[in-house]
Amino acid sequence: MESPYLDCIALFGVGGAHPGGLQLTKKILTKEKIRETTAILDVGCGTGQTSAYIAKQYGCNVTALDCDKIMLEKAKQRFESLRLPIDVRKGSAESLPFDDGSFDIVLSESVTAFTDVSRTVPEFRRVLKKDGVMLAIEAVIEKSVSEEELAPFLHFYGMSGLLTEHEWLNLFQKANFKNINVERYKVQIDEQDVDNAADFSLSEDIGSESYEALEKHFHYSMFYKDILGYRVFRCSC
Ligand SMILES: C[S@@+](CC[C@H](N)C(=O)[O-])C[C@H]1O[C@@H](n2cnc3c(N)ncnc32)[C@H](O)[C@@H]1O
Structure with a gap:
């Protein structure tokens, strides 16, 4: 699906393009047992911060x-x-190019919501080892909004929909994750x-439409601040 937002952050090369940024990443990872032999997949790594x-x-x-060449x-x-x-x-997160049971940790920082979640979440589960852990920082919808109201937002971000916390939890359960925690x-x-x-x-050629997209992103962040929330999900196999 096309996403003016994702195109724009690729051209600006934004590293740490998820709620909470690197600070939240560090906090989440501190709670995990990570050794030199641990295999971690950073899905939708962006510019790799x-x-x-x-x-x-x-x-x-x-x-x-x-999935993005520029990123x-x-x-x-x-x-x-x-x-x-x-x-x-x-x-693509929807069809990961890895064997079953390849990773100890799959990390998705503001990525899964941009994909077809019904394909992506089972893929995360598939590539995880026995006792593996999936960590995801994702947007949730906190209040119901009419389809008409949400349509321009979804179009801009290239999303087919937004999930409630409950819907995310159902998806993780359906994919056979156990010990599902949410913060x-x-x-x-x-x-x-x-x-x-x-x-x-920054890329060399950044057109005016990218600056407009960045402005639109800030506008939506303010406009939807009471409707959108964020969760950190931790699910083990
Ligand atoms: C909001 S950015 C977050 C990037 C990075 N995780 C970070 O925190 O800086 C979303 C990223 O997901 C990538 N992405 C979107 N759909 C994807 C898919 N189906 N498979 C792999 N990556 C995808 C985009 O290209 C983009 O780099």
Whole structure:
């Protein structure tokens, strides 16, 4: 599905394009047992800010996958400049190019909601090892909104719909995940947090439509702030 928003963040090369940014990523990962032998898949890695952090911090096996060529080029540049041995793959979360039971952790930071969730969630489960864990930061809809009201939002983000927390939980259960935990995340803006800030890797040709898309994203973030919420889901196999 086309997404003016995803096209725009690829051109701006936004790293850490998920609610909570790198700070939330660090907090989530601290709770996991990650060793050098741990295999982690960063699905929808974008420009690879999270993958690079994991590889540096834990020295474990990181695979970074995205379906977008521009995002992947920028991720590769990042990993090469930091000399990080990260396996970069082009592919779709809906049909992952990995064998069953390949990973200990699958991490999806603001990715799954952009995909066909009925295909993606079972794929996460399939590529996880026995005792593997899926970690996902995802948007949820907190209040019911009419289809007409939501249509321009969905079109802009390239989503077919938005799920409630309950609907996400049902999906995880249906995919045979066990011990499903959910935590509410409230967006906080900490301008002092330079270490965990989003970073940018700009493409050469960024047209005016991309600046307009960025503005639209900020507008929607404000306009839908009481309707949209965020959750961190942790599901084990
Ligand atoms: C909002 S960005 C988040 C990027 C990254 N996780 C981060 O936090 O910076 C969503 C990412 O998901 C990728 N994506 C969307 N649909 C995908 C799919 N079906 N398979 C793989 N990646 C996908 C986009 O290309 C984009 O890089």
